[in-house]
Ligand SMILES: Nc1ncnc2c1ncn2[C@@H]1O[C@H](COP(=O)(O)OP(=O)(O)OP(=O)(O)O)[C@@H](O)[C@H]1O
């Protein structure tokens with residue numbers, strides 16, 4: 186039996202896009218790189234100590250949890266002490282941009298999928314593919330479009346971390362009790378009124394759970410994305426692997442865990458508060 | 461109840477069949493052939509929600525829809541504001557065909573004319589009681605201050621003053637139901653659709669709310685379509701009652717018509733537990749007085765003769781304008797006749813107890829026990845009939861029996 190040239194077909198079509206559109210994506214990359222380094226530099230302007238205190242205060246203000254606030258303080262100080270501060274800021278910047286992008290794209294898609302069963306039928310299998318495809322695979326086409334570096338990393342991260350935002354937004358809206366939607370209809374609500382006055386507010390806790398997962402996935406992706414030059418904490422881990430430096434590998438790993446815990450707890454709190 | 465006799469809602473041959481689209485025509489045909497609900501479900505997998513229902517509701521009328529669980533009450537009412545799209549039939553509200561409206565026109569009608577209270581409350585959990593009550597107004601685009609004011613008024617009306625800033629889950633079921641009612645009232649719609657709106661209330665508050673609703677309806681001339689499981693509630697609220705079975709209307713009419721003359725065994729079984737004396741009125745148990753005396757033409761002697769002839773010991777007296785002014789007893793008349801007096805006035809008892817035609821029969825029994833004369837039923841001072849104990853009891857037992865046996 187002849188081999189079906191599936192891989193060749195995919196490669197050919199990607200190449201087609203690269204040949205015809207990469208000038209656009211490359212231009213986009215230049216701009217994005219500027220934006221990213223501007224953000225990083227702005228954050229670096231702050232003295233790390235000041236930054237850390239601000240974060241701890243912010244955590245307390247958002248969650249009113251003294252323990253978590255102290256943990257943030259101690260954890261970030263440890264990171265600074267390990268001389269991983271610059272890498273951490275770079276990672277946070279990357280995660281921030283990737284997550285925001287994923288949410289800005291994912292939440293509206295989730296809304297549309299929840300409201301239209303036809304869109305939903307298309308979106309669900311695409312999401313299945315996105316979630317089960319090994320994350321490394323996204324890195325390969327990211328390079329010809331965006332070149333080696335942070336923008337390619339962000340692209341791969343966005344794709345990898347978007348599915349939960351879409352899925353949980355969709356789920357949250359679908360879970361709004363049918364009788365409440367009916368009631369909103371009975372009172373003459375328009376589509377938008379129904380969405381903004383009923384469905385979105387009621388779906389918020391679920392959507393926030395999706396946001397949380399998106400952030401966590403983005404954070405886990407940055408290590409992988411380091412392979413295509415994302416640097417940051419992932420870069421530290423990657424370098425440690427290549428040189429078999431167990432100690433500094435674990436240090437960078439711990440720094441990622443600290444950042445993850447802080448983000449996770451704060452977002453979880455924001456999600457549950459709305460109920 | 462006086463109404464201007466303007467038809468507010470007209471429903472013509474309304475049918476709603478639930479099920480897969482492709483099989484609905486088949487189910488429709490079977491339904492037309494008179495096949496019953498179970499068989500249609502078995503053959504076509506289609507459920508009959510409402511089958512060929514027609515009725516009208518007058519402006520300012522309270523109509524109560526009754527029937528067992530699953531008889532299609534909610535479905536029927538949901539068709540009225542098209543939460544459910546009917547399979548067939550027409551619905552006119554103010555002579556506008558609801559079934560053909562575009563989505564935007566439908567929204568306008570819902571916004572301005574139709575308020576709904578839901579069987580399961582359907583309160584928005586993320587909004588406070590006040591925000592729930594003002595939802596309809598918010599959708600109408602009313603300014604925040606104004607709609608808040610109206611929501612407060614409506615909440616006060618249903619006895620929830622002071623709860624404005626709580627969330628629904630902090631309220632008992634009965635209170636939640638009242639929030640649902642306030643939400644509909646705040647919008648001030650012409651028509652209120654109320655799906656078992658009082659079912660979660662305890663008897664005391666329930667009775668209060670029923671009175672409130674009746675008062676409201678008399679004040680504001682709302683047209684109310686009310687679903688109820690409770691026959692006593694239906695009798696109290698309903699100007700007319702519609703009884704449903706398996707999606708079809710089996711009988712509609714006033715409470716009395718349904719009770720005294722049930723159309724089918726189903727209706728009879730449905731109404732058999734009602735205390736008949738609560739439903740019958742003075743008018744329906746009174747008898748025609750065989751004779752009346754007028755002072756201008758009759759003296760004690762002729763009055764006495766009337767009484768002897770009919771076997772009564774009292775006769776009522778009316779003046780030229782047919783206003784009942786008193787009664788004369790046989791004893792007094794015979795004494796006066798013996799004394800040779802010619803005047804009825806002097807022996808007439810001027811103060812007497814009377815009732816109006818719509819007095820419930822239950823109220824008549826204690827009155828009759830207290831007075832030694834037949835109870836006159838007057839309307840605008842004129843004699844409509846009299847009630848004697850024997851005739852009241854006979855009427856009650858006979859009506860009671862007819863609904864038991866039918
Ligand atoms: N969405 C639906 N899909 C399919 N069948 C339905 C649907 N809604 C109602 N039905 C069917 O229509 C019939 C009438 O239901 P409906 O809810 O109108 O009854 P009801 O008289 O309001 O009962 P209850 O007193 O329990 O509220 C039932 O047999 C029910 O199974």
Ligand SMILES: [Mg+2]
Nearest residue numbers: 533534579655
């Ligand atoms: Mg119902």
